[in-house]
Amino acid sequence: MEQKESKKNDIIIELCKALLSDTGIVGQDAWKKLVVVGVSGQGYGRMYGYRFDMQDDWEAVSPDGGQPQDILKRLQQAMLEESPTGRAWVACLIRIG
Secondary structure, eight states: OHHHHHHHHHHHHHHHHHHHTOHHHHOSSOOSEEEEEEEEETTEEEEEEEEEOTTSOEEEEOOSSSHHHHHHHHHHHHHHTTOSSSOOOSEEEEEEO
16 A cells, blocks of 8 residues: 555656646746646546746646646556546646645
């Protein structure tokens, strides 16, 4: 169980790092909070969210590259392995900051 938990945590960290390195998410300006929704299902996946600046103004964002979506699918699969219902989640919320 502990090894599976570590695997999920490692994937979550990898996903956050990928989001933080994606210019479509972080942009060029200073920000204080990112809120990203990942939606993943059979044969599809997308991510979108909001970037908040220091004055709490927001801007809609989405990844420029496919790496965050690929990692999201891996996270979904890792969590599915432990799902008591045998069903994968469809959406997740990630908040950084």
